[in-house]
Amino acid sequence: EAEVAQSPRYKITEKSQAVAFWCDPISGHATLYWYRQILGQGPELLVQFQDESVVDDSQLPKDRFSAERLKGVDSTLKIQPAELGDSAMYLCASSTPRDGYYEQYFGPGTRLTVT
Amino acid sequence: SQQGEEDPQALSIQEGENATMNCSYKTSINNLQWYRQNSGRGLVHLILIRSNEREKHSGRLRVTLDTSKKSSSLLITASRAADTASYFCATVFYGQNFVFGPGTRLSVLP
Numbered sequence: 001e002a003e004v005a006q007s008p009r010y011k012i013t014e015k016s017q018a019v020a021f022w023c024d025p026i027s028g029h030a031t032l033y034w035y036r037q038i039l040g041q042g043p044e045l046l047v048q049f050q051d052e053s054v055v056d057d058s059q060l061p062k063d064r065f066s067a068e069r070l071k072g073v074d075s076t077l078k079i080q081p082a083e084l085g086d087s088a089m090y091l092c093a094s095s096t097p098r099d100g101y102y103e104q105y106f107g108p109g110t111r112l113t114v115t
Numbered sequence: 116s117q118q119g120e121e122d123p124q125a126l127s128i129q130e131g132e133n134a135t136m137n138c139s140y141k142t143s144i145n146n147l148q149w150y151r152q153n154s155g156r157g158l159v160h161l162i163l164i165r166s167n168e169r170e171k172h173s174g175r176l177r178v179t180l181d182t183s184k185k186s187s188s189l190l191i192t193a194s195r196a197a198d199t200a201s202y203f204c205a206t207v208f209y210g211q212n213f214v215f216g217p218g219t220r221l222s223v224l225p
Binding site for chain 2: 004042043089
């Protein structure tokens with residue numbers, strides 16, 4: 001069964017450093033999401049892509065976060081500079097319509113620790 | 116702010132018992148979905164219920180939706196230790212606009 005791939009699985013970085021996460025959605029899925037999940041809480045949307053276009057980035061801290069999906073396939077999320085409060089799980093998901101409805105398929109996530 | 120709110124925040128039961136968790140939301144939705152997350156992993160889709168449906172079953176899962184009360188419940192029957200996980204409801208307003216709640220942490224004791 002096709003899966004969403006993410007790398008790295010774990011990342012430890014010092015504050016003020018740059019960090020990047022990669023996501024490869026399920027083939028054919030036009031919609032891609034990046035979420036941040038703080039321990040003990042639900043996922044919060046950072047950015048949503050439809051093909052290569054940003055649909056929603058209203059909750060993305062644009063002073064330090066950037067995201068791109070240049071060819072409408074895989075995507076990169078970058079943080080520069082990282083802050084202690086960025087420590088969280090970063091989840092990527094993709095979706096495609098089925099019977100007119102969308103379900104999300106999640107990758108395993110990247111656990112970021114900022115020291 | 117998060118739309119869905121799960122209740123309870125945490126639930127501990129014995130293997131074989133039923134587990135019920137609830138989700139409340141504030142505005143009209145297109146559909147509501149439940150997801151499971153094992154510790155340190157990504158979320159897995161469990162079941163989707165449309166706004167015009169009242170109840171849906173999938174294996175040991177039963178989901179209800181009451182749009183007049185803006186609430187949903189997820190029932191897991193005959194729970195197993197492998198059901199230990201966090202469960203999230205996601206309210207979908209239109210198309211692909213998902214909002215996840217804070218989750219219910221379920222522990223099933225052997």
